[in-house]
Amino acid sequence: MITLGEYIIEKQHQFPNATGELTQLLGAIRLAAKVVNREINKAGLVDIIGATGVENVQGEVQQKLDLYANEKFKAALEARGEVCGVASEEEDEFVSFDSARSDSKYVVLMDPLDGSSNIDVNVSVGTIFSIYRRVSPCGTPVVLEDFLQPGHCQVAAGYVIYGSSTMLVYTTGHGVHGFTCDPSLGVFYLSHENMRIPDDGVIYSINEGNYLKFPTGVKKYLKYCQEIDPASNRPYTSRYIGSLVSDFHRNLLKGGIYIYPSTASAPKGKLRLLYECNPMAYLIEQAGGKASDGFNRIMDIQPTELHQRIPFFCGSQNMVETVEAMMREYSANE
Ligand code: AMP
Ligand code: P6P
Numbered sequence: 001m002i003t004l005g006e007y008i009i010e011k012q013h014q015f016p017n018a019t020g021e022l023t024q025l026l027g028a029i030r031l032a033a034k035v036v037n038r039e040i041n042k043a044g045l046v047d048i049i050g051a052t053g054v055e056n057v058q059g060e061v062q063q064k065l066d067l068y069a070n071e072k073f074k075a076a077l078e079a080r081g082e083v084c085g086v087a088s089e090e091e092d093e094f095v096s097f098d099s100a101r102s103d104s105k106y107v108v109l110m111d112p113l114d115g116s117s118n119i120d121v122n123v124s125v126g127t128i129f130s131i132y133r134r135v136s137p138c139g140t141p142v143v144l145e146d147f148l149q150p151g152h153c154q155v156a157a158g159y160v161i162y163g164s165s166t167m168l169v170y171t172t173g174h175g176v177h178g179f180t181c182d183p184s185l186g187v188f189y190l191s192h193e194n195m196r197i198p199d200d201g202v203i204y205s206i207n208e209g210n211y212l213k214f215p216t217g218v219k220k221y222l223k224y225c226q227e228i229d230p231a232s233n234r235p236y237t238s239r240y241i242g243s244l245v246s247d248f249h250r251n252l253l254k255g256g257i258y259i260y261p262s263t264a265s266a267p268k269g270k271l272r273l274l275y276e277c278n279p280m281a282y283l284i285e286q287a288g289g290k291a292s293d294g295f296n297r298i299m300d301i302q303p304t305e306l307h308q309r310i311p312f313f314c315g316s317q318n319m320v321e322t323v324e325a326m327m328r329e330y331s332a333n334e
Helices: 004-012 021-041 064-080 116-121 208-213 216-226 244-254 273-286 317-331
Strands: 051-055 061-063 083-088 106-114 125-133 156-162 166-171 176-182 187-192 203-205 257-260 290-292 312-315
Touching: 004 021, 004 176, 004 187, 021 064, 021 106, 021 125, 021 156, 021 166, 051 064, 064 083, 064 106, 064 116, 064 125, 083 273, 106 116, 106 273, 116 125, 125 244, 125 273, 156 244, 156 273, 166 187, 166 244, 166 273, 203 244, 208 216, 216 317, 244 257, 244 273, 244 312, 257 317, 273 290, 273 312, 290 317, 312 317
Parallel strands: 083 106, 203 257
Antiparallel strands: 051 061, 106 125, 125 156, 156 166, 166 176, 176 187, 257 312, 290 312
């Protein structure tokens, strides 16, 4: 039984020149995850459930636990000292930590509590994080360009899923590893080393309520999923939780595809490139899967805005390639 902390330090030793800064940063995320997990598990008992009435930059009403999670992750990251700034779904602009942190070489982008509208109906939610080396000189104030890096520059990425059990899943570019929290001790133990997503799956996750607004290629793919063809294990199964981390985690374990495409009303889709799609894309690629916007690799997209949205196709490699072929075939007429 190896703990998350022991595992992180063991991996650091594979980098003789490592200073321990990334180790410390990952430790801060581990601590904040425990604090948020504790509050989520008793959300029904204390007055931090439900909306604040305040809208975030996305125009979405913020749930109180959204703000709580945002504050706890920011505080843990600032206190640990390895991060010079943070960008968050809950923050209109990036947050530059005080000058004492300007020597730090990492920035963190996060969705502190994704799927939070599910909290008051007791459905799993998650935290998503993405870590980069800053591109501006250490010792100077962090700048927007430090956050607008393509996903292939990520140093690390991961998520916490606050579900039937709480897990932390992360990658630093050497595979995907999952740790399960023992609530009696508040300790994350290695439970899923070297997670791999099957090349094929029989689960598709999409909000079919938007069907009429989907691109033709997506409509064609959905009908493909629903055709009766036992030889290719179709019809597939539709599973959509409405919480990205939950749908992603299930597909990672069982195989499957998650799609949030552009729609007539949302031409860039709903999910955010920097702190939802890029970290999930890093994880899925490290697990042997694929992530695109229907045409291009997510991690090659050059960001232009902090909260920019992007259509998202993510999961088992063969499933993503099948829908990408349909997107290419039918996009010419759209
Ligand atoms: P550091 O000097 O701690 O910032 O580490 C330098 C680089 O070594 C990091 O950007 C990673 O690529 C790698 N590294 C250091 N510590 C770890 C760790 N605990 N797990 C995985 N990679 C690490
Ligand atoms: P819809 C939650 O708000 C989220 O960002 C993802 O976690 C989830 O997959 C998606 O939006 C759900 O969106 O439009 O289907 O309700």
